[in-house]
Amino acid sequence: MTSPERLPRLRLQKGREKRVRSGHPWIFSNELQEVPPLAPGVIVAVDGPGGEPMGVGYYNPHTLIAVRWLQRGGDELPERWVEERIERAVERRKALYPGEDCARLIFGEADELPGLVADRYGSSLSIQVLTAGMELLRPRVEETLRSLVQPEVLVRRDDSPMRELEGLPRSVQVVPEGARAEAPVDYLGLKLYVPLEEGQKTGLFLDQRENVKRFVSLLSPGAVVLDNFCYQGVWGMAALKAGAAACDFVDASMTACERVEAALRANGLRSSTVHNGDAFDVLTGLRRDGRRFDAVVCDPPAFAKSKKHLSEALKAYQRLNELAMGLVKPGGLLVSCSCSYHVSREDFREVLRAAAVRSHREAQLLDFHGAAPDHPVVLSFPEGDYLKAAFIRMS
Numbered sequence: 001m002t003s004p005e006r007l008p009r010l011r012l013q014k015g016r017e018k019r020v021r022s023g024h025p026w027i028f029s030n031e032l033q034e035v036p037p038l039a040p041g042v043i044v045a046v047d048g049p050g051g052e053p054m055g056v057g058y059y060n061p062h063t064l065i066a067v068r069w070l071q072r073g074g075d076e077l078p079e080r081w082v083e084e085r086i087e088r089a090v091e092r093r094k095a096l097y098p099g100e101d102c103a104r105l106i107f108g109e110a111d112e113l114p115g116l117v118a119d120r121y122g123s124s125l126s127i128q129v130l131t132a133g134m135e136l137l138r139p140r141v142e143e144t145l146r147s148l149v150q151p152e153v154l155v156r157r158d159d160s161p162m163r164e165l166e167g168l169p170r171s172v173q174v175v176p177e178g179a180r181a182e183a184p185v186d187y188l189g190l191k192l193y194v195p196l197e198e199g200q201k202t203g204l205f206l207d208q209r210e211n212v213k214r215f216v217s218l219l220s221p222g223a224v225v226l227d228n229f230c231y232q233g234v235w236g237m238a239a240l241k242a243g244a245a246a247c248d249f250v251d252a253s254m255t256a257c258e259r260v261e262a263a264l265r266a267n268g269l270r271s272s273t274v275h276n277g278d279a280f281d282v283l284t285g286l287r288r289d290g291r292r293f294d295a296v297v298c299d300p301p302a303f304a305k306s307k308k309h310l311s312e313a314l315k316a317y318q319r320l321n322e323l324a325m326g327l328v329k330p331g332g333l334l335v336s337c338s339c340s341y342h343v344s345r346e347d348f349r350e351v352l353r354a355a356a357v358r359s360h361r362e363a364q365l366l367d368f369h370g371a372a373p374d375h376p377v378v379l380s381f382p383e384g385d386y387l388k389a390a391f392i393r394m395s
Helices: 081-096 132-136 138-149 206-218 234-241 254-266 279-288 307-325 345-358
Strands: 009-011 026-028 042-047 053-059 065-072 102-107 116-121 124-129 153-158 171-175 182-187 190-195 224-228 246-251 272-276 293-298 328-338 363-369 388-394
Touching: 042 065, 053 132, 081 102, 081 138, 102 206, 116 138, 124 138, 132 138, 190 234, 190 254, 206 234, 206 293, 206 328, 206 363, 206 388, 224 234, 224 279, 234 246, 234 254, 234 293, 246 254, 246 279, 254 272, 279 307, 293 307, 307 328, 307 345, 345 363, 345 388
Parallel strands: 009 042, 124 153, 224 246, 224 293, 246 272, 293 328
Antiparallel strands: 026 065, 042 053, 053 065, 102 116, 116 124, 153 171, 182 190, 328 388, 363 388
Protein backbone atom coordinates (compact mmCIF):
# COMPACT_ATOMS: atom_id res chain seq x y z
CA MET A 1 0.00 0.00 0.00
CA THR A 2 0.98 3.64 -0.36
CA SER A 3 2.01 5.10 2.97
CA PRO A 4 0.01 8.14 4.15
CA GLU A 5 3.12 9.47 5.84
CA ARG A 6 5.00 9.58 2.53
CA LEU A 7 2.27 11.16 0.40
CA PRO A 8 2.26 14.94 -0.04
CA ARG A 9 -0.94 16.37 1.43
CA LEU A 10 -3.15 18.94 -0.25
CA ARG A 11 -6.17 20.68 1.28
CA LEU A 12 -9.37 21.94 -0.32
CA GLN A 13 -10.49 25.50 0.20
CA LYS A 14 -13.47 26.09 2.43
CA GLY A 15 -16.73 25.84 0.50
CA ARG A 16 -15.10 23.94 -2.38
CA GLU A 17 -15.79 20.40 -1.20
CA LYS A 18 -19.46 20.01 -2.18
CA ARG A 19 -18.90 18.97 -5.84
CA VAL A 20 -16.04 16.69 -4.83
CA ARG A 21 -18.13 15.01 -2.15
CA SER A 22 -20.88 14.43 -4.70
CA GLY A 23 -18.54 12.07 -6.55
CA HIS A 24 -17.01 14.22 -9.29
CA PRO A 25 -13.54 12.81 -10.13
CA TRP A 26 -11.69 16.12 -10.64
CA ILE A 27 -10.37 18.88 -8.40
CA PHE A 28 -9.57 22.17 -10.10
CA SER A 29 -6.53 24.25 -9.25
CA ASN A 30 -8.61 27.12 -7.83
CA GLU A 31 -10.26 24.75 -5.35
CA LEU A 32 -7.02 24.00 -3.50
CA GLN A 33 -5.30 25.90 -0.72
CA GLU A 34 -1.64 26.77 -1.16
CA VAL A 35 0.26 23.85 -2.70
CA PRO A 36 3.97 23.07 -2.12
CA PRO A 37 6.19 22.56 -5.20
CA LEU A 38 5.36 19.12 -6.62
CA ALA A 39 6.30 17.27 -9.80
CA PRO A 40 3.60 16.58 -12.41
CA GLY A 41 1.92 13.23 -11.87
CA VAL A 42 2.84 12.74 -8.23
CA ILE A 43 0.29 10.88 -6.10
CA VAL A 44 -1.11 13.04 -3.29
CA ALA A 45 -3.48 12.72 -0.36
CA VAL A 46 -6.32 15.25 -0.34
CA ASP A 47 -7.90 16.60 2.83
CA GLY A 48 -11.08 18.58 3.32
CA PRO A 49 -10.99 22.19 4.53
CA GLY A 50 -10.94 21.01 8.14
CA GLY A 51 -8.09 18.55 7.57
CA GLU A 52 -10.25 15.42 7.33
CA PRO A 53 -8.84 12.82 4.87
CA MET A 54 -10.91 12.67 1.66
CA GLY A 55 -8.90 10.41 -0.62
CA VAL A 56 -5.98 10.00 -2.98
CA GLY A 57 -5.33 11.28 -6.49
CA TYR A 58 -2.56 12.34 -8.78
CA TYR A 59 -1.58 15.98 -9.18
CA ASN A 60 -0.35 18.24 -11.95
CA PRO A 61 0.64 21.84 -11.07
CA HIS A 62 0.43 22.95 -14.73
CA THR A 63 -3.20 22.09 -15.53
CA LEU A 64 -6.60 23.47 -14.59
CA ILE A 65 -7.62 19.96 -13.54
CA ALA A 66 -5.13 19.78 -10.71
CA VAL A 67 -6.11 16.46 -9.10
CA ARG A 68 -7.74 13.39 -10.61
CA TRP A 69 -9.14 11.04 -8.01
CA LEU A 70 -7.76 7.54 -7.65
CA GLN A 71 -9.32 6.53 -4.32
CA ARG A 72 -12.21 7.94 -2.31
CA GLY A 73 -11.93 7.96 1.45
CA GLY A 74 -8.81 7.37 3.49
CA ASP A 75 -5.37 8.21 2.21
CA GLU A 76 -3.79 5.01 0.92
CA LEU A 77 -3.96 2.78 -2.16
CA PRO A 78 -3.78 -1.03 -2.22
CA GLU A 79 -0.50 -2.38 -3.54
CA ARG A 80 -2.00 -3.79 -6.79
CA TRP A 81 -4.62 -1.11 -7.37
CA VAL A 82 -3.56 -0.48 -11.00
CA GLU A 83 -3.48 -4.17 -11.89
CA GLU A 84 -6.77 -4.98 -10.15
CA ARG A 85 -8.66 -2.15 -11.87
CA ILE A 86 -7.37 -3.16 -15.29
CA GLU A 87 -8.32 -6.78 -14.62
CA ARG A 88 -11.86 -5.75 -13.64
CA ALA A 89 -12.24 -3.49 -16.68
CA VAL A 90 -11.13 -6.20 -19.11
CA GLU A 91 -13.44 -8.78 -17.52
CA ARG A 92 -16.39 -6.41 -17.82
CA ARG A 93 -15.76 -5.96 -21.55
CA LYS A 94 -15.45 -9.69 -22.08
CA ALA A 95 -18.88 -10.09 -20.51
CA LEU A 96 -20.35 -7.27 -22.64
CA TYR A 97 -18.97 -8.45 -25.97
CA PRO A 98 -17.92 -12.10 -25.70
CA GLY A 99 -15.93 -13.28 -28.69
CA GLU A 100 -15.94 -9.86 -30.39
CA ASP A 101 -12.81 -8.66 -32.20
CA CYS A 102 -13.12 -5.04 -31.04
CA ALA A 103 -13.90 -3.42 -27.70
CA ARG A 104 -12.92 -0.50 -25.54
CA LEU A 105 -11.20 -2.18 -22.62
CA ILE A 106 -10.51 0.89 -20.47
CA PHE A 107 -12.37 4.20 -20.49
CA GLY A 108 -10.58 6.56 -18.12
CA GLU A 109 -12.60 7.76 -15.13
CA ALA A 110 -15.34 5.21 -15.78
CA ASP A 111 -12.85 2.47 -14.89
CA GLU A 112 -11.15 4.47 -12.09
CA LEU A 113 -8.09 4.87 -14.32
CA PRO A 114 -8.17 8.58 -15.26
CA GLY A 115 -6.08 9.51 -18.27
CA LEU A 116 -6.05 6.01 -19.77
CA VAL A 117 -7.87 4.63 -22.82
CA ALA A 118 -7.25 1.15 -24.22
CA ASP A 119 -8.92 -0.48 -27.23
CA ARG A 120 -8.54 -4.02 -28.54
CA TYR A 121 -8.62 -4.63 -32.29
CA GLY A 122 -8.23 -8.35 -32.87
CA SER A 123 -4.65 -9.24 -32.00
CA SER A 124 -3.66 -5.57 -31.65
CA LEU A 125 -3.93 -3.25 -28.66
CA SER A 126 -4.10 0.53 -28.89
CA ILE A 127 -3.31 2.55 -25.76
CA GLN A 128 -3.74 6.28 -25.15
CA VAL A 129 -2.03 7.81 -22.11
CA LEU A 130 -3.35 11.34 -21.69
CA THR A 131 -2.03 12.63 -18.36
CA ALA A 132 1.25 13.02 -16.50
CA GLY A 133 -0.03 10.88 -13.65
CA MET A 134 -0.89 8.00 -15.93
CA GLU A 135 2.38 8.39 -17.83
CA LEU A 136 4.24 7.53 -14.62
CA LEU A 137 2.08 4.42 -14.31
CA ARG A 138 2.58 3.32 -17.93
CA PRO A 139 4.98 0.42 -17.20
CA ARG A 140 2.47 -1.20 -14.86
CA VAL A 141 -0.40 -0.52 -17.25
CA GLU A 142 1.31 -2.04 -20.28
CA GLU A 143 2.66 -5.04 -18.39
CA THR A 144 -0.81 -5.85 -17.04
CA LEU A 145 -2.59 -5.39 -20.38
CA ARG A 146 0.02 -7.50 -22.16
CA SER A 147 -0.52 -10.36 -19.71
CA LEU A 148 -4.32 -10.17 -20.03
CA VAL A 149 -4.75 -9.50 -23.76
CA GLN A 150 -1.46 -10.90 -25.14
CA PRO A 151 -1.42 -8.59 -28.17
CA GLU A 152 0.85 -9.28 -31.14
CA VAL A 153 1.08 -5.52 -31.75
CA LEU A 154 0.86 -2.68 -29.25
CA VAL A 155 0.33 0.88 -30.50
CA ARG A 156 1.01 3.85 -28.22
CA ARG A 157 -1.37 6.50 -29.57
CA ASP A 158 0.15 9.37 -27.63
CA ASP A 159 -0.83 12.03 -30.18
CA SER A 160 -3.71 13.74 -28.35
CA PRO A 161 -3.43 17.53 -27.88
CA MET A 162 -4.37 16.88 -24.24
CA ARG A 163 -0.83 15.60 -23.64
CA GLU A 164 0.60 19.03 -24.44
CA LEU A 165 -1.62 20.58 -21.76
CA GLU A 166 -0.17 18.01 -19.34
CA GLY A 167 3.41 18.89 -20.33
CA LEU A 168 3.91 15.63 -22.25
CA PRO A 169 5.28 15.10 -25.78
CA ARG A 170 3.04 13.82 -28.57
CA SER A 171 4.02 10.75 -30.57
CA VAL A 172 2.83 7.45 -32.03
CA GLN A 173 4.86 4.30 -31.53
CA VAL A 174 4.28 0.78 -32.78
CA VAL A 175 5.70 -2.13 -30.76
CA PRO A 176 7.47 -4.15 -32.01
CA GLU A 177 9.05 -1.59 -34.29
CA GLY A 178 8.24 -2.25 -37.93
CA ALA A 179 5.11 -4.28 -37.14
CA ARG A 180 2.09 -3.82 -39.37
CA ALA A 181 -0.02 -1.07 -37.78
CA GLU A 182 -3.20 -2.15 -39.53
CA ALA A 183 -5.47 -4.59 -37.74
CA PRO A 184 -7.80 -6.93 -39.67
CA VAL A 185 -11.04 -7.24 -37.70
CA ASP A 186 -14.63 -8.40 -37.98
CA TYR A 187 -16.79 -5.54 -36.72
CA LEU A 188 -20.57 -5.55 -36.98
CA GLY A 189 -20.25 -8.35 -39.52
CA LEU A 190 -17.91 -6.28 -41.71
CA LYS A 191 -14.35 -7.15 -42.66
CA LEU A 192 -12.29 -4.05 -41.90
CA TYR A 193 -8.63 -3.09 -41.76
CA VAL A 194 -8.22 -0.65 -38.88
CA PRO A 195 -5.44 1.98 -39.26
CA LEU A 196 -3.88 2.00 -35.81
CA GLU A 197 -1.25 4.72 -36.41
CA GLU A 198 -3.06 7.49 -38.27
CA GLY A 199 -6.75 6.67 -37.88
CA GLN A 200 -9.33 8.78 -36.04
CA LYS A 201 -9.47 8.12 -32.29
CA THR A 202 -7.64 4.79 -31.92
CA GLY A 203 -8.79 3.45 -35.30
CA LEU A 204 -12.57 2.99 -35.14
CA PHE A 205 -15.50 4.78 -33.53
CA LEU A 206 -16.35 1.91 -31.20
CA ASP A 207 -18.70 4.15 -29.23
CA GLN A 208 -21.21 4.04 -32.11
CA ARG A 209 -21.53 0.24 -32.18
CA GLU A 210 -25.04 0.01 -30.71
CA ASN A 211 -26.22 3.08 -32.60
CA VAL A 212 -25.27 1.49 -35.92
CA LYS A 213 -27.23 -1.61 -34.93
CA ARG A 214 -30.25 0.54 -34.09
CA PHE A 215 -29.94 2.36 -37.42
CA VAL A 216 -29.94 -0.90 -39.35
CA SER A 217 -32.97 -2.13 -37.42
CA LEU A 218 -34.96 0.94 -38.54
CA LEU A 219 -34.09 0.66 -42.24
CA SER A 220 -36.54 -0.63 -44.81
CA PRO A 221 -35.30 -3.23 -47.33
CA GLY A 222 -34.02 -1.58 -50.49
CA ALA A 223 -33.33 1.76 -48.80
CA VAL A 224 -31.07 4.32 -50.46
CA VAL A 225 -28.66 5.71 -47.84
CA LEU A 226 -26.34 8.72 -47.44
CA ASP A 227 -23.43 8.36 -44.98
CA ASN A 228 -21.84 11.75 -44.17
CA PHE A 229 -18.46 12.15 -42.43
CA CYS A 230 -18.23 8.45 -43.16
CA TYR A 231 -14.57 7.82 -42.12
CA GLN A 232 -14.41 3.99 -42.46
CA GLY A 233 -17.94 3.83 -43.88
CA VAL A 234 -19.33 1.63 -41.12
CA TRP A 235 -22.84 3.15 -41.05
CA GLY A 236 -23.30 2.85 -44.80
CA MET A 237 -21.69 -0.56 -45.20
CA ALA A 238 -23.75 -1.97 -42.33
CA ALA A 239 -26.83 -0.69 -44.14
CA LEU A 240 -25.75 -2.28 -47.44
CA LYS A 241 -25.03 -5.57 -45.69
CA ALA A 242 -28.51 -5.46 -44.13
CA GLY A 243 -30.24 -5.02 -47.49
CA ALA A 244 -30.00 -1.36 -48.47
CA ALA A 245 -30.06 -0.95 -52.25
CA ALA A 246 -27.39 1.78 -52.50
CA CYS A 247 -25.29 4.16 -50.43
CA ASP A 248 -23.46 7.41 -51.06
CA PHE A 249 -20.45 8.02 -48.78
CA VAL A 250 -19.02 11.48 -48.02
CA ASP A 251 -15.71 12.39 -46.38
CA ALA A 252 -13.25 15.27 -46.67
CA SER A 253 -10.27 12.91 -46.32
CA MET A 254 -9.07 11.26 -49.52
CA THR A 255 -7.41 8.57 -47.40
CA ALA A 256 -10.74 7.80 -45.73
CA CYS A 257 -12.48 7.62 -49.12
CA GLU A 258 -9.87 5.22 -50.44
CA ARG A 259 -10.31 3.03 -47.35
CA VAL A 260 -14.08 2.96 -47.85
CA GLU A 261 -13.66 1.91 -51.48
CA ALA A 262 -11.25 -0.85 -50.45
CA ALA A 263 -13.62 -2.01 -47.68
CA LEU A 264 -16.57 -2.09 -50.09
CA ARG A 265 -14.58 -4.41 -52.38
CA ALA A 266 -13.43 -6.58 -49.47
CA ASN A 267 -17.00 -7.03 -48.30
CA GLY A 268 -18.46 -7.57 -51.76
CA LEU A 269 -20.72 -4.52 -51.44
CA ARG A 270 -21.73 -2.61 -54.57
CA SER A 271 -24.13 0.14 -55.67
CA SER A 272 -22.06 2.75 -53.89
CA THR A 273 -20.65 6.20 -54.68
CA VAL A 274 -17.87 7.79 -52.64
CA HIS A 275 -17.67 11.60 -52.57
CA ASN A 276 -14.40 13.20 -51.48
CA GLY A 277 -15.17 16.70 -50.27
CA ASP A 278 -16.45 18.98 -47.54
CA ALA A 279 -19.77 17.56 -46.31
CA PHE A 280 -21.53 20.94 -46.38
CA ASP A 281 -20.51 21.43 -50.02
CA VAL A 282 -21.37 17.87 -51.05
CA LEU A 283 -24.80 18.00 -49.37
CA THR A 284 -25.52 21.33 -51.06
CA GLY A 285 -24.59 19.81 -54.41
CA LEU A 286 -26.71 16.70 -53.88
CA ARG A 287 -29.69 18.85 -52.97
CA ARG A 288 -29.17 21.03 -56.04
CA ASP A 289 -29.10 17.87 -58.16
CA GLY A 290 -32.46 16.80 -56.77
CA ARG A 291 -31.14 13.76 -54.90
CA ARG A 292 -33.25 12.31 -52.07
CA PHE A 293 -32.52 9.44 -49.70
CA ASP A 294 -34.50 7.03 -47.55
CA ALA A 295 -31.96 7.44 -44.75
CA VAL A 296 -29.27 10.04 -44.03
CA VAL A 297 -26.54 9.73 -41.39
CA CYS A 298 -24.60 12.74 -40.07
CA ASP A 299 -21.79 11.72 -37.70
CA PRO A 300 -19.40 14.71 -37.74
CA PRO A 301 -16.31 15.33 -35.61
CA ALA A 302 -16.72 17.51 -32.53
CA PHE A 303 -17.62 21.04 -33.63
CA ALA A 304 -17.19 22.42 -30.08
CA LYS A 305 -13.67 21.62 -28.93
CA SER A 306 -14.11 23.96 -25.95
CA LYS A 307 -16.85 26.02 -24.30
CA LYS A 308 -15.77 29.18 -26.11
CA HIS A 309 -16.59 27.47 -29.44
CA LEU A 310 -20.12 26.48 -28.37
CA SER A 311 -22.04 29.26 -30.12
CA GLU A 312 -20.38 28.66 -33.49
CA ALA A 313 -20.72 24.91 -33.04
CA LEU A 314 -24.48 25.14 -32.52
CA LYS A 315 -24.81 27.19 -35.70
CA ALA A 316 -22.77 24.59 -37.61
CA TYR A 317 -24.87 21.70 -36.27
CA GLN A 318 -28.07 23.53 -37.25
CA ARG A 319 -26.82 24.27 -40.75
CA LEU A 320 -25.66 20.68 -41.23
CA ASN A 321 -28.99 19.26 -40.10
CA GLU A 322 -30.95 21.69 -42.28
CA LEU A 323 -29.02 20.41 -45.29
CA ALA A 324 -29.46 16.79 -44.22
CA MET A 325 -33.19 17.11 -43.57
CA GLY A 326 -33.65 18.56 -47.04
CA LEU A 327 -32.25 15.34 -48.48
CA VAL A 328 -34.51 12.91 -46.59
CA LYS A 329 -37.55 11.59 -48.43
CA PRO A 330 -40.95 11.96 -46.72
CA GLY A 331 -41.19 9.19 -44.17
CA GLY A 332 -37.43 8.72 -44.28
CA LEU A 333 -34.89 8.50 -41.45
CA LEU A 334 -32.26 10.97 -40.26
CA VAL A 335 -29.59 9.85 -37.78
CA SER A 336 -27.83 12.92 -36.42
CA CYS A 337 -24.91 12.70 -33.99
CA SER A 338 -22.77 14.99 -31.88
CA CYS A 339 -19.66 13.95 -29.97
CA SER A 340 -19.14 17.44 -28.47
CA TYR A 341 -19.40 17.26 -24.68
CA HIS A 342 -19.98 21.02 -24.54
CA VAL A 343 -23.16 20.55 -26.60
CA SER A 344 -25.64 19.20 -24.07
CA ARG A 345 -28.45 16.80 -24.94
CA GLU A 346 -30.89 19.68 -24.49
CA ASP A 347 -28.81 21.93 -26.76
CA PHE A 348 -28.67 19.25 -29.44
CA ARG A 349 -32.39 18.55 -29.37
CA GLU A 350 -33.07 22.27 -29.70
CA VAL A 351 -30.70 22.45 -32.70
CA LEU A 352 -32.60 19.61 -34.35
CA ARG A 353 -35.96 21.25 -33.61
CA ALA A 354 -34.77 24.56 -35.09
CA ALA A 355 -33.35 22.81 -38.15
CA ALA A 356 -36.69 21.09 -38.77
CA VAL A 357 -38.57 24.41 -38.49
CA ARG A 358 -36.22 26.09 -40.95
CA SER A 359 -36.53 23.10 -43.29
CA HIS A 360 -40.35 23.31 -43.12
CA ARG A 361 -40.43 19.64 -42.14
CA GLU A 362 -42.13 17.81 -39.30
CA ALA A 363 -39.62 15.74 -37.38
CA GLN A 364 -40.46 12.90 -34.97
CA LEU A 365 -37.81 11.72 -32.51
CA LEU A 366 -37.89 7.92 -32.56
CA ASP A 367 -34.92 7.24 -30.32
CA PHE A 368 -32.01 8.97 -28.62
CA HIS A 369 -28.85 7.20 -27.48
CA GLY A 370 -25.38 7.77 -26.12
CA ALA A 371 -22.24 5.66 -26.38
CA ALA A 372 -22.00 1.88 -26.38
CA PRO A 373 -21.82 0.18 -22.95
CA ASP A 374 -18.07 -0.38 -23.18
CA HIS A 375 -17.95 3.44 -22.83
CA PRO A 376 -19.92 3.68 -19.53
CA VAL A 377 -20.86 7.03 -18.01
CA VAL A 378 -20.33 7.75 -14.32
CA LEU A 379 -23.47 9.59 -13.18
CA SER A 380 -21.46 12.04 -11.07
CA PHE A 381 -19.20 12.81 -14.08
CA PRO A 382 -21.32 14.46 -16.79
CA GLU A 383 -18.18 15.18 -18.83
CA GLY A 384 -18.15 11.48 -19.71
CA ASP A 385 -21.59 11.71 -21.35
CA TYR A 386 -20.34 13.18 -24.61
CA LEU A 387 -22.02 11.21 -27.43
CA LYS A 388 -25.55 11.92 -28.66
CA ALA A 389 -27.31 10.07 -31.48
CA ALA A 390 -30.84 11.14 -32.48
CA PHE A 391 -33.00 8.90 -34.68
CA ILE A 392 -35.57 11.08 -36.43
CA ARG A 393 -38.44 10.28 -38.79
CA MET A 394 -38.97 13.10 -41.30
CA SER A 395 -42.47 13.88 -42.62
